[in-house]
Amino acid sequence: MNSKNSNAQHPPTVFVLFGAGGDLSWRLIIPALFNLHVGKHLPEQFAIIGVDRQDYTDQSLAEHYRESIQQYSRYGTCSEDIWQSFFQLIHYHKGDITAQPCYDELADLIAKQNKNWGHHQQHKEQIFYLATPPFLFSGIAKGLGAAGLSRDREHSRIVVEKPLGRNLETFNEINNVLRTHFKERQIYRIDHFLGKENVQNILAFRFANPIFEPIWNRNYIDSVTITVAETLGVEHRAAFYETAGAMRDMVQNHVLQLLCLVAMEPPVTFSADDIRDRRMGVMHSLRSISKDQVNRYAARGQYGIGWINGAKVAGYREEEGINPNSNTETYCALQLHVDNWRWQGVPFYLRTGKRLSAKVSEISIRFRDVPHQAFPASAGLNARPAQLVIRLQPDEGIILKFLAKQPGQELILRPVDMRFSYSDSFKTPSPDAYETLLWDIMRNDATLFVRSDQVEAAWELLMPILDVWENNQAVNFPNYSAGTWGPESAELLASREGRSWFNPALFEFIK
Ligand code: BG6
Numbered sequence: 001m002n003s004k005n006s007n008a009q010h011p012p013t014v015f016v017l018f019g020a021g022g023d024l025s026w027r028l029i030i031p032a033l034f035n036l037h038v039g040k041h042l043p044e045q046f047a048i049i050g051v052d053r054q055d056y057t058d059q060s061l062a063e064h065y066r067e068s069i070q071q072y073s074r075y076g077t078c079s080e081d082i083w084q085s086f087f088q089l090i091h092y093h094k095g096d097i098t099a100q101p102c103y104d105e106l107a108d109l110i111a112k113q114n115k116n117w118g119h120h121q122q123h124k125e126q127i128f129y130l131a132t133p134p135f136l137f138s139g140i141a142k143g144l145g146a147a148g149l150s151r152d153r154e155h156s157r158i159v160v161e162k163p164l165g166r167n168l169e170t171f172n173e174i175n176n177v178l179r180t181h182f183k184e185r186q187i188y189r190i191d192h193f194l195g196k197e198n199v200q201n202i203l204a205f206r207f208a209n210p211i212f213e214p215i216w217n218r219n220y221i222d223s224v225t226i227t228v229a230e231t232l233g234v235e236h237r238a239a240f241y242e243t244a245g246a247m248r249d250m251v252q253n254h255v256l257q258l259l260c261l262v263a264m265e266p267p268v269t270f271s272a273d274d275i276r277d278r279r280m281g282v283m284h285s286l287r288s289i290s291k292d293q294v295n296r297y298a299a300r301g302q303y304g305i306g307w308i309n310g311a312k313v314a315g316y317r318e319e320e321g322i323n324p325n326s327n328t329e330t331y332c333a334l335q336l337h338v339d340n341w342r343w344q345g346v347p348f349y350l351r352t353g354k355r356l357s358a359k360v361s362e363i364s365i366r367f368r369d370v371p372h373q374a375f376p377a378s379a380g381l382n383a384r385p386a387q388l389v390i391r392l393q394p395d396e397g398i399i400l401k402f403l404a405k406q407p408g409q410e411l412i413l414r415p416v417d418m419r420f421s422y423s424d425s426f427k428t429p430s431p432d433a434y435e436t437l438l439w440d441i442m443r444n445d446a447t448l449f450v451r452s453d454q455v456e457a458a459w460e461l462l463m464p465i466l467d468v469w470e471n472n473q474a475v476n477f478p479n480y481s482a483g484t485w486g487p488e489s490a491e492l493l494a495s496r497e498g499r500s501w502f503n504p505a506l507f508e509f510i511k
Pocket of ligand 1 (some may be wrong): 230232249
């Protein structure tokens with residue numbers, strides 16, 4: 001969240017990566033660390049200790065990462081010198097993370113590294129990144145605690161990825177263990193959407209400009225739609241996805257976080273807790289949905305066979321590792337209400353799904369109609385209410401859509417666009433979300449991370465829906481074809497109140 005000055009003055013830091021041989025480390029964390037290294041944003045004294053049970057050496061782990069860096073880092077084609085300077089930061093600790101000796105040995109390794117760095121008076125930072133399946137989180141937290149590695153409350157941090165639990169109960173179990181060994185301020189819960197450039201820009205847009213906030217309320221806004229659509233299917237994640245589904249995978253975290261940023265009150269300062277209190281204020285105001293209201297406010301879907309970018313793709317139930325009678329939703333839509341003065345009566349429509357027509361994430365703010373339409377009906381045949389679209393990906397930017405008079409003698413109103421595009425306005429490439437988040441962890445800035453109360457509130461909100469869906473097999477799955485915008489039941493959610501989902505593909509951001 002902070003401006004990117006060099007981190008070189010930062011204290012010596014050991015970055016321990018649990019699950020060093022796994023996909024998350026390979027695809028996202030290491031390329032992001034490499035980007036920070038090339039940009040000279042890592043502390044001058046920095047060491048990565050990868051932990052896993054596989055047979056790597058320092059050298060072979062580094063070699064394993066070389067390919068991921070080439071594939072996923074924007075500096076992937078850098079010189080051999082830069083490779084070498086990064087690779088010498090990498091160390092490997094083979095260990096069984098379900099057994100205490102692994103942590104005791106790790107503590108020795110860290111102590112040795114700190115000793116090599118000298119500077120006895122200067123404190124040393126230690127970051128424990130859990131890039132492992134969540135069922136291992138509790139054991140790792142316990143092991144670190146027992147080895148004394150969580151004791152330094154100011155300089156030791158633990159980083160966990162979603163999903164945090166599968167429901168409220170399992171979240172509380174994991175969270176209690178984390179909080180037994182670490183204080184809340186030491187725990188960094190990642191939601192990588194919060195690290196995306198245009199997601200952070202929502203706050204700048206709303207609170208750094210005096211012109212939007214006065215209309216950012218029920219008096220001017222008719223409805224808010226948040227779309228996070230993907231063209232990808234379940235890929236190689238069948239085992240995880242079958243127990244998760246779209247609601248747990250995307251809404252419980254990413255989509256609700258977006259809603260919080262759109263709906264939150266202005267913060268007094270940009271301190272982590274001030275911002276997180278404001279986000280929590282939204283969670284607190286969300287109207288709960290009882291089990292008997294689930295069909296009214298929520299819709300679910302599962303993709304069947306269809307076409308994506310001209311290629312025929314399998315239905316979810318035919319994907320490898322998926323139960324042929326699976327009840328797992330690959331799409332969900334929700335209508336939520338924020339019960340406070342600002343948003344009373346403004347519906348928030350959320351939708352997310354796999355194998356949809358396009359990969360696009362955007363927030364669309366639809367403004368109210370003018371109170372009195374003075375133009376003759378013939379002028380406004382194409383009239384649509386004004387709309388602001390915040391495009392999060394791809395082609396990050398913002399479009400304001402409004403009506404203008406078409407040139408000519410006749411009075412005809414046409415929708416036109418005013419556009420801001422990140423790539424046009426800023427010549428520097430945006431950092432990846434993980435790069436931003438890792439940088440913030442090193443700086444001990446928790447603004448873009450999710451506090452425990454927010455995760456808990458999200459589970460509380462969604463549990464009635466998840467329970468109803470789990471206990472009532474969907475009779476119509478698959479109910480949307482791959483390559484479409486989702487099931488009809490989602491259309492009903494919006495149309496019941498005379499609205500419709502906007503089709504994001506219609507908003508051309510591309511120059
Ligand atoms: C992850 C989900 O958190 O976010 C994935 O587990 C999803 O299912 C991904 O594909 C989407 O992230 P992005 O950054 O590609 O939009």
